[in-house]
Amino acid sequence: MSEEAEDTAAENTAAEATDLYDDDGVIRSEYLARVGAAIADRDILFLKEQVASLHESELGDLLESLQSEQRRALVGLLGEDFDFTALTEVDESVRREIVGDLPIEQMVEGLGELDSDDAVYILEDLDPEEQDDILARLPFTERVRLRRSLDYPEETAGRRMQTEFVAVPPFWSVGQTIDYLREDENLPFSFAQVFVVDPTFRLLGAIDLDSILRSRREVRVEDIMHETSRSIPALMDQEDAAQLMSQYDLLSAAVVDENNRLVGVLTIDDVLDVIQEEAEEDIKFLGGVGDEELSDNVVSTVRSRFPWLLVNLATAILASLIIGIFDATIQQMVALAVLMPIVASMGGNAGTQTLTVTVRALATRDLDIYNAARIIRRETWIGLINGLLFAVLVAIMAFVWFGNAQLGLVIAIAMVINMVSAALAGILLPLLLDKIGVDPALASAVFVTTVTDIVGFFSFLGLAGWWFGLL
Amino acid sequence: MSEEAEDTAAENTAAEATDLYDDDGVIRSEYLARVGAAIADRDILFLKEQVASLHESELGDLLESLQSEQRRALVGLLGEDFDFTALTEVDESVRREIVGDLPIEQMVEGLGELDSDDAVYILEDLDPEEQDDILARLPFTERVRLRRSLDYPEETAGRRMQTEFVAVPPFWSVGQTIDYLREDENLPFSFAQVFVVDPTFRLLGAIDLDSILRSRREVRVEDIMHETSRSIPALMDQEDAAQLMSQYDLLSAAVVDENNRLVGVLTIDDVLDVIQEEAEEDIKFLGGVGDEELSDNVVSTVRSRFPWLLVNLATAILASLIIGIFDATIQQMVALAVLMPIVASMGGNAGTQTLTVTVRALATRDLDIYNAARIIRRETWIGLINGLLFAVLVAIMAFVWFGNAQLGLVIAIAMVINMVSAALAGILLPLLLDKIGVDPALASAVFVTTVTDIVGFFSFLGLAGWWFGLL
Incomplete structure (x- = not known):
């Protein structure tokens, strides 16, 4: 999720969450009608205040509940306030429809604000030419990151990983680490572990944040890190990776290349999605249906x-x-x-x-x-x-x-x-x-x-x- | 999981993880044979060194792979080195068999070392009399905690929550919070959030650990906490709670009583289990089988x-x-x-x-x-x-x-x-x-x-x- 969107969302969804859904977990009809009216009236003020501030999953649910024309109009009206993360929360057919409609400038801008795993999730659906077009317009660092993920085969850990992470050398103290976290501007939006790497980025270990918080400033990182034998090879199938993280109750896991160099991090929420998809697939195959979705025609x-x-x-x-x-x-x-x-x-x-x-x-x-x-x-x-x-x-x-x-x-x-x-x-x-x-x-x-x-x-x-x- | 067991496990499972399972994710036959021989020979040294140190989920898999008599013998031989958390990883029938065999003193000791959610998971299978027997022998604080969870109906958030958590007042600074985390001995084994409460324990907000680490010591807790409108009522059905946490990608969520007082915390790993169980149930019902398990006779x-x-x-x-x-x-x-x-x-x-x-x-x-x-x-x-x-x-x-x-x-x-x-x-x-x-x-x-x-x-x-x- 983009940082801007999250900041607003964290404050606003409080009130929304209770109002947005009815007891069955369905978006209230009054709210849907209100949004529909605002779209028809091109009431941009209401939409930017009440819709752009929704949590990504709420916005995703809303998009799926709207008619196809309303959906396009809404994304158009929100403009740069449209949170692209919501695209990771909708069915593939809805995503394709919205993405197919967007001007490339808005795609580039929107994707640029996302964490790499979310950006890849949206990019991988596009034709290679469209991908290249968009990547070419992104800043160098981001382009390299996304390209690296996209170069891994589909359904591997490398494709699903987030390439933003926090890594520190083993000889740092807890104090140095905390100072670095306080000062660095380019940290990922949220993280659950700090990784420890050598100068060539080979993975040495990891530290849970609560261990950092419990330790005195003078303690050395290498003394509180734990070995990360359960790091995940980038080419591992995403289901195997999910199985591993679920078995060992890992909140996040390091993804490494063939030389044990840290290339990214898999987080529990991605794993949750993979596990749900896997169970879903079994149910559907046993019931004699393929990977169809409710929104398919x-x-x-x-x-x-x-x-x-x-x-x-x-x-x-x-x-x-x-x-x-x-x-x-x-x-x-x-x-x-x-x-x-x-x-x-x-x-x-x-x-x-x-x-x-x-x-x-x-x-x-x-x-x-x-x-x-x-x-x-x-x-x-x-x-x-x-x-x-x-x-x-x-x-x-x-x-x-x-x-x-x-x-x-x-x-x-x-x-x-x-x-x-x-x-x-x-x-x-x-x-x-x-x-x-x-x-x-x-x-x-x-x-x-x-x-x-x-x-x-x-x-x-x-x-x-x-x-x-x-x- | 008990703290002792985890400390050893974190270091040792490194080597095990690669050796223990074969490519299909099945425990290797050589390892099973080795453990079987050690049980037959009453080779306590090997068992304490090589088996007691396994991760809880590995020990659970091992227990399920052993014959019924081997299983009992193993738990007996391990004695107080047996990690009770493994009991939360096995089928209900296997758990009942092991628990039914254990002397009450060992049960009391083993449960006392667990986080409250794991202890409740094991206790809730027992008859009310057995529960009372065990609770009566536990220290006061623990007894009250477990009793509180057990008093909530089955399949509610209150029954699944962990009653150990970290809470601080809103007027504390980040520095005070870090000092408290460094010094307090009674913190839960691991945590992903710090909760903010008023003097009557009413929930005011929560802070992710990475926000604490990014903030300067003089920043006040109330300025970096976010509202926790998505706190979970203790009486909420566990599936609804899981749905909520999964929708909003929460790593942990506050559980509150009817007066909005913080009573516990639900963590993502519990949610993962609930979601998996729910999908499992749908598959089994659609296939015309009830809640049977592979180990049922x-x-x-x-x-x-x-x-x-x-x-x-x-x-x-x-x-x-x-x-x-x-x-x-x-x-x-x-x-x-x-x-x-x-x-x-x-x-x-x-x-x-x-x-x-x-x-x-x-x-x-x-x-x-x-x-x-x-x-x-x-x-x-x-x-x-x-x-x-x-x-x-x-x-x-x-x-x-x-x-x-x-x-x-x-x-x-x-x-x-x-x-x-x-x-x-x-x-x-x-x-x-x-x-x-x-x-x-x-x-x-x-x-x-x-x-x-x-x-x-x-x-x-x-x-x-x-x-x-x-x-």
């Missing part, structure tokens, strides 16, 4: 959901082919057509249960080669026991419904077979996908229900056909 | 999954009843039995897609009354367009397979009807559940597939029966 959403449905169509046809094998059997005993979805559906649900637990355990690294055998055994037992319990229930139901005890026996056996298959598919498929380097959340669900549909229909219809001699 | 897992499967059985039977209505139709045209699962399955998947997006949008508060109408329209359009696209595909398939163009037409119409119903069910059901105060992730999935099964079978079989005159 109909066409792009259809396009993103279509492939998942197409794969499902293929597997549904596969299941139908299995049923097709037994069409003569069904014709002689229609009860089979009535009952067959029960076997398939129970298997599908039991498989999804196992799958959900497995995918999350893989994501949180609770499942590994040491306990895999134990978990597979556990799931098989659960499948068997639940299979037996529901076998009894459906056998009774089938008998009561169709007055045919043998039909009850057949569906019971098919149920046990399918529930055990469901358990095995629910754990083995994601393990296999993980092993070959595919995100298990991505494809497991459809594979698991394919297995349970096929096994369910085949075992039930096949058994029935054989038992009643109807094949 | 077979019986308790069966018991927790059974109800979800039972509900699914009920809805599957409902779908079968619909098919049963059309048994005569099916008998005359077995192709219907072969094709009907395709209509139901496509609807189920499309409904799950909409549902997943809706549940997450509700959880992250991106969906609200202002955009609900827009999103419902959007989803209906998506359902209609995907319905039409897949109608064409299945019509062609049915025609090729069964050589019956009219059958193709019937399945196409049923497909459109079911895909639109799926979209509406996928968004309206979770909105309704949310409105009446039920977690939409909890029950929506099964309701949505019930709707798509019933509509799918009914529209396809009903249309076919009417069209071909087979009713």
